[in-house]
Amino acid sequence: MNDQEQSKAPTIQDVARRAGVAVGTVSRVLNESPKVKPVTRQRVLAAIHTLDYSPNLIARSMTSRRTGSVGVIVPFFTRPFFSEVLQGVEVMISNVGREFVLYNAQSNEQCDAYFRKLPRQRRVDGLLIISLFPDDATVTRFLSAKLPIVLVDAYHPQLTSLVVNNEDGAYQAVHYLTELGHRRIGFINGVPESDFRFNSSDDRLSGFCHALADAGIDQEPGLILTEEWDRHGGRRAAIQMLTRPERPTAIFAASDLQAVGVLEAARMLNIAIPNELSLIGFDGIELAEILELSTVQQPMKRMGELGAQKLIERIESSSNNMPPPERIQLQATLVTRHTTSVAPRR
């Protein structure tokens, strides 16, 4: 019954026995406690090495109440916008040696289920919530569970939130179009990611309206449509707008993917871009660059990094001196490329 043949993972006990010390000492070595004599430390380290021992993280979490991993909850993580944000998150999280658990919330039910269970399950040390708006009751539960939370591209007064100035971004885009002489401007909005209260799409609509108002243009009901955030949604909306008796000379879409749909619709309907139709998207994904699409650039990777950083700060600050929630606003900037030009003369 020699333990060479047994391939069960070695425990801290095995290391202790092997090194001729007590488990407590091994634990101290593992956790870099200063109060251990260099000689014994070496003995322990040697034992760890020869046994190829790694601590069982589950057991460690059991007593330490920390898991070393953070949860990221996001709708549709494959969409380029989220993908970019996640990249920033990943960089920051792996930088500090943590793991990251991805929760994909495609539906409201899924999202609710996560919001309900995650604080209790304690499988993650903190939660980064992207583009999803928890309601007050949910936030109360988060708070009472003392689960560190940061919102990215979403806002709640009681939680640290990272938002971009969507209204201003939209304003910049539409104002630019009015400056180019456009008077009939369509807006394709995205459907809210969740049922809850606010939504970044509202802000973009609001920026659109303000820019129109500032240019003395009346809104036309048929020129404001709400559709899915993807290419197909954009195409559907564009077809509807562009087949009206008096079609718009410019379209502002709430996402680059929708803008691509507009591109497709225009090609289908034989409408030249930018000569007959100007187009601006929103997000600034790589695809926009490839297609030379004018867009409102969000600092996506930065949002992910900063959000993760703020979350880690909260996780690592002992709960008695938890910093108060803050609201951080980032700017979006208009990038003009080859899908915008002066309004066609009528």
Added chain:
Amino acid sequence: MNDQEQSKAPTIQDVARRAGVAVGTVSRVLNESPKVKPVTRQRVLAAIHTLDYSPNLIARSMTSRRTGSVGVIVPFFTRPFFSEVLQGVEVMISNVGREFVLYNAQSNEQCDAYFRKLPRQRRVDGLLIISLFPDDATVTRFLSAKLPIVLVDAYHPQLTSLVVNNEDGAYQAVHYLTELGHRRIGFINGVPESDFRFNSSDDRLSGFCHALADAGIDQEPGLILTEEWDRHGGRRAAIQMLTRPERPTAIFAASDLQAVGVLEAARMLNIAIPNELSLIGFDGIELAEILELSTVQQPMKRMGELGAQKLIERIESSSNNMPPPERIQLQATLVTRHTTSVAPRR
């Protein structure tokens, strides 16, 4: 000291006390054990509900030796190919009520570190490895740790592997080009994802060479380049090929992203596609569809789903009747769009 004010998460003990039963009974209810009287089950369920109790997953894992989550290790999860595969993975994993932990292995060191630690740490029940080739020593460690593993877009004889027929995919593409009359065909290969032995890029090169040989065409050294998998890599290689004295009339790229780089290079050099230059990519990402790029379509989402399914099967089969490793091959299919045409006459 009433427990209304204490907001510490309720434990199974609290539920037991509340329901007037023993912890064992609560545990049985939680685990759907059949041997519990309906009446008591109801009482327990009620207590669970009023206390808003969720089991502590960490503690549960401690005894059950299962974590309920699976690890997915992938290089560059933001690249569209991986993103698509991951989507399939996510669907399957959340279907069976598990969580998924993402390990992003951007470098060989990171990858090695994961390969070394993950089997020991026991934080995941199984590991899905995407486009990465573990070496024999690593595989031996996996096996002896009894950690269920499935390889996707990678192969090892001792592990269940899911591969697509890269050689055939490449052959189809290049054969099609030769049929169109092309004789000078360039190949832009991708750099290996990891140092290890085989690599799908080798297979694609081999398919390229076979198709050339079958058409009686000699290889030209300057027409086979290896570059990064992304757009910039593709562009660099294309510029190099297209500025040669005798430039190719067709290019086959090992990824769609590289093909986009070729598109950019051609535009820059004023070379018309497809009239002066035919182009075929590889992968079949959405971008290829948008740009009407001919490509070799991989069943990416299916790969993710199937890989995850196979992994879950292995996780859930008790270790005594573990199915033997299998090698599953999926087909890639040529999709011709608007970047290919007959060779220009000289």
Added chain:
DNA sequence: TTGTATGCGTTATCAT
């Protein structure tokens, strides 16, 4: 059918 007791691998709190 239900209750009780032990152990999972660690950390942390005592002693020594």
Added chain:
DNA sequence: ATGATAACGCATACAA
């Protein structure tokens, strides 16, 4: 500086 031991919250074998 180090050793012994009690938690941590749950599952489970065994007892009742």
